[in-house]
Amino acid sequence: MKTIQVDEHGDANVLKLAEVEIPKPQAGQALVKIHYAGVNFIDVAMRRGWYPNPPIPTPFTPGVEGAGEVIAIADDVTEVKVGDRVSFMQEEEPGLDRAYAEYIPIAAWKLIPLPDAISFETAAAMTAQGLTTQYMMNEFVNLQPGKSILIHAAAGGMGLNLVQWAKHLGAFAIGTTSNATKAQRVLELGADAVIDYTQEDFVQRVKALTNGKGADLIIDGVGKTTFAGDLEAVATRGHIVTYGITGGIPDDINPFDLLYRSRTVHGADLFDYIANREERIMRANAVWDAIAAGWLKPQISQVFALEETIAAHRLIEDRNNMGKILLKM
Incomplete structure (x- = not known):
């Protein structure tokens, strides 16, 4: 499968396209065929070595967010089944697989079910930023x-x-x-x-x-x-x-x-507000419902191919985008 690897911290040129074997899900995991990955500034910070502290050891694959289809599960997985449409968030911890890849093995409890009306493209655009928006609008001040x-x-x-x-x-x-x-x-x-x-x-x-x-x-x-x-x-x-x-x-x-x-x-760090499956799905459902109701309209700036990841990172670093940047697998 194709993936993006960072072999050393630095500017966008350290993002390298690589070919690796498709992984198999381990205990507690599902294997997701990724359709779209979201590009977030946290990916840039991880690539630069700014975040987390200490930086993630190289080599690693960036990308905390994506959407796709479950194609395999471990024997002990009960949260999802093969064929489910899902989105996901993956933490910044060392050693984890991430979203700038065609497939990802990921803990099944982290997977968020998608309603039929939510496309993979919308899900990849609205999982990280949608869930972040939801908790920021509800946890600090009673906005009214x-x-x-x-x-x-x-x-x-x-x-x-x-x-x-x-x-x-x-x-x-x-x-x-x-x-x-x-x-x-x-x-x-x-x-x-x-x-x-x-x-x-x-x-x-x-x-x-x-x-x-x-x-x-x-x-x-x-x-x-x-x-x-x-x-x-x-x-x-x-x-x-x-x-x-x-x-x-x-x-x-x-x-x-x-x-x-x-x-x-x-x-404020999103992962502290989606630390369990129940809270993760609750916040996601609030976002999906807002989109369905029509008052929250996803804003997608540009979609790049995985091979164009360097250009996607340069766009978000230059702050020239209006809306979300995506990678299409």
Whole structure:
């Protein structure tokens, strides 16, 4: 089978196409024929050696997310059967098989059943980012009319999902983007205001849009270039959720400083919110239901062949995508 391997940490050129034998499922595992894999910035961070800490030893295959069909199961597996359509998330731990491959052996409890109406393409686009959106919109602040949210990188795959979910809940949604084209897309999906951070100070703009109060909730997957401003832009008793480092690792802060205006900072990792099968399926079903209801519309930026993985990584690193990037097997 074809797979992508990283033999050393580095830039996108370390992504190498390889041919290996199709694996067999071990105890507790199912073998999934992958149709699509999602490309996420966590894949870039793993490739660079930024995340996790310590970095995953090389060689390894990237890709935490995919969708496909179960083609074999171990004798002890009860969660799925051959022929089931599924999506999955795979942790960042060393030694695990991952999604940039034509097949993956994976613990059967991690597999998420797909309704007939959810295609493999949609599932690969909406498993990681959909489940992340679901818990971020429900676990930190009771978003409702009268509450405000600031969403950084609002034109990316995560950002466009967050904007739609926040508006469904009735919140006042503010997004940041880097140009007018991206801003228009974010507005089309329901944002109340968009800030071009290359032209405006987002802190001052957020305060102006909220009558000086600041945002009740800030969702930040950027990191270094935004986090210091978040601390100023957040409302008294407001919450900042940091879940990514597309702009680099933020500078350290003194936790004592958070006492001023009673600000709260949350670190957020999806795998901590899907640590068992029940929670994983509950969150996924909420996403599938939202898509079926029509108020959450998957946003796919571009689909690459597995052989084009380097180009896919360069696109997400340059932050030129509007929506999700996929690999098609």
